[in-house]
Amino acid sequence: MSTDIDAAQIRRRTQELLAAHPPATTDRTDFLKARFDAGLAWVHYPAGLGGLDAPRSLQPVVDAELAAAGAPDNDPRRIGIGLGMAAPTVLEYGTEEQKQRFLRPLWVGEEVWCQLFSEPGAGSDLAALGTRAVRDGEDWVVDGQKVWTSSAHVARWAILIARTDPDVPKHRGISYFICDMTDPGVDVRPLRQITGEAEFNEVFLTGVRIPDNRRLGPVGAGWKVAQTTLMNERVSIGGARIPREGGMIGTVAKTWREQPGLRTHDLHQRLLTLWVEAEVARLTGERLRQQLVAGQPGPEGSGMKLAFARLNQEISGLEVELLGDEGLLYGDWTMRRPDLVDFTGRDAGYRYLRSKGNSIEGGTSEVLLNIVAERVLGLPAEPRNDKDVAWKDLAR
C-alpha cells in the first residue's frame, strides 16, 4: 500500500533533512539516524519504520539527492545481509515490537546481521536442515551446526532456521528465529577458503536459548518465512545503474589498452566476446531496472545472477591468462577475516578464485536453472521422493 507522495515531495523532504542535518558538520551515525527517522531510509517501508509508504521507484530520487549533497551512506556492502534479507523478512513477519527493536539499528549499521541457514548436510537441499530447536518454557533451546556464514564474526544478530518438528515432512517442521550472536552457546570459527582468507565461518550452536518472542512467523511455518528471505536475496540486483565497462570487464579492458605486449589473437577473440556479453548483461540489468520503475517487474532478475556468475568466472579467468608472468603470482595468502567481500579491489588471482563462489553462493547455478525452468517456463518438476516422508525417516 503506497501513499500519493510524488517525486517533488520526496525531493523536498530530502532537502529538509539536508538543511536540518548538514552532512559536512553532522556525525555519520547521527545523520543516518535522522535519515531513518525522516522516512528516507527505504521510502517504501511504513512510516515510523524508516519509510513513508511511498512507491519503491522513488528511492533513486532520494539516493541521487543525498549523493549529490555528499551525505554519508549506510554502507550497504557491510550490512548487506541485514539490509537485503533480514529486514524484509522482519517487516513481513515480525511483530510490531520486533520491527521497532530491530529495523533502525540494522539500517543505521549499528548492528550487523548474518544468516544461519546453510548446514554441512543441507546446502541446495536447504529444507533438509538438522539443527534442532526444542521448546523449553518461554524459550527454545537450539543445537546444531551452520556453515558458509559470512559476517558471523562481526554480527550482532542472525536470522536462523531450525527444525522444531522432526516427525513431519521436512518443509513443514521448520521454524524461523532471530538469534543473538553474543549468546554464550554460539561459537563462531573461521572457515578458511580457496582464496586463503576466511570470509565465511562455521557456527556451532550448543544449548543456545532463544526466547519465543524472537520467533518470526508461526511455529512450523519457517520454510514459508525463509522464502521471503530467499526471494529478497535475489531481488536486490538491478537497482543501481551500471556504466559501460562498469564491472569486472573494465579492469581487463584497461590492461588490454595499457599493455599491448600482452595481446594475442586468441585472447582478443575471447575478450571481445566477453566484452559484448558484459555489455548485454549490463543492458539486461538496465531493462530490468526500467521495468521495476515502470511497475512491471518481470522474472528476469532470477536470471541475472546466473549471467553474472558465468561472466565473472570467464572474465577473471581470461584476466589471469592475459597477465602472463604476473598472472603466476598471487597477492597475499595470509589468513584474514574481512568485514566485507572486497570483490574487484584485489588482484586477478583473487578475483579468479573468489568468482568460483558466484555460481554456488545464494543458490547454485544448477538450482537457479531449475527455478527458472519450473517457475518461469512452467516445465514440470522432476519426480521427488522426499515430500511426504517425515524428516526423521529421510536418508542422510
Add this chain to the structure above:
Amino acid sequence: MTAQNEAAQAPDLLYSEAEEDLRSAVRSLLADRADAPTVIAGIESDTPHDLRLWESLAAGIGAAGLLVPEKLGGQGATHREAAVVMEELGRSAAPAPYLTSAVVATEILLALAADGGPAAGLLGELAAGSRIAVLALPFATPPADGAAAMTGTLERTVTGVAEAAAADVLLVPTAEGLYAVETGADGVAVQPLVPLDLTRPLATVTLTGPTGTLLAEAGPAAAAVSKGLLAGAGLLASEQLGLAEWCLTETVRYTRERHQFNRPVGSFQSLKHRMAQLWLEVVSARAAARNAADALATNSPDAPLAVAVAQAYCSKVAVHAAEECVQLHGGIGMTWEHPAHLYLKRAKADSIAYGTAGRHRETVAGLVELPAP
C-alpha cells in the same frame, strides 16, 4: 553527470503501449495468413512471397511506412516500431521483403530524399507498399562495407541479393553514385538461386547497362548506403529475437507434452537447464535488440556500437535457439513437416546477413578501442 542528464541519455528498453498494439495487429495478421503449413506450402511454390499478405502488412497495417515521415507518405514512426514488426516476422518466419525494402532500401532513400527528387518519389511508393525496392548488394554485406560498395558501373553481376525476385526496383551502388533501376528494364536479369533459407529468397542480379535513375552522387550515396545497412543490421537483431522466442516457446510447449520414460521429457533436469539457459539468452537478446532499435530511432551517436553489440549477440542466440529447438524435438525436429527447419535455416542465414557476429565484434573492437595484437 547529473541524474537528469543520465536519464536523458539512458536508452528506453521497454515497449510502449502503441508498440504493443502494433505487435498485436501484426501478430494476428501473420497467425491468420502465414501459419506454418501456409509458409511451408508457399516456399515450395514458384512464388514464395504471398503478395496479398504483403499488401495487408505493408498497406493495410501501414508497416512499410513506419520509418517514413507523414509528409513523404509514411506513418512517421521510428525504428522502435519497425523493430516490433521485425520481431513478429521473426516469430512467424513468413516470407516478406520487409527488412530489405521497408528497412534497408527505405532508410537509404530517406537519407537522400531531403530535397525531394526521385528518391522522395520512390520512398512514397515503398511506404505505401505499392512497390518493393532492394539494395543490389550481397546479403552478407556488413554496415562497415557500405562505402566500399560504391564501385563499378551498371555493367556487373551481383550475387546473393536478398528478395531481388520480389523487387520492382533495385538500388545499385556504382562509382558514379546510387542508381534506381527497374527490375523489368532492358539489361536487367534476376536469376533466382537456391537459398539455404527458403523464406528469404536470394538471386543473382546481372546488369548489362540498363537505364537507371541517378539518386545521388557517390559521396552522399555512400553515407546513405552505410546508414541503410546499419538500420538493417540493427533491426535484424529484433527478427533474431522473435525467432529465438518462437523456438523457445515451442520447445517448452513440446517438451511439456511429449512423454518418454513415463514422464514429460521437459521434467528431465538436463533438458530443463538447456531451456532455462536459452530463456536467459532470449531475455538478454531482448535488451540488446531494444537498445539497438532505440539508438537508431533517436539517431544516437551510440548507434554503431549498439548495433554491433546487438548483432554480435543476437545472431548467436537465434542460431542456438533454433538448434536447440531441432534437437529437443527429437526426430520430429528433423522433419520437413514440422516448422523447426524454417527457423533453423532463417537463423543460420541471418547469422551471415549484414555481417557475421565476428565481423561485428571487429567493429566493436574498433569503436571501444580494444585493438587486435
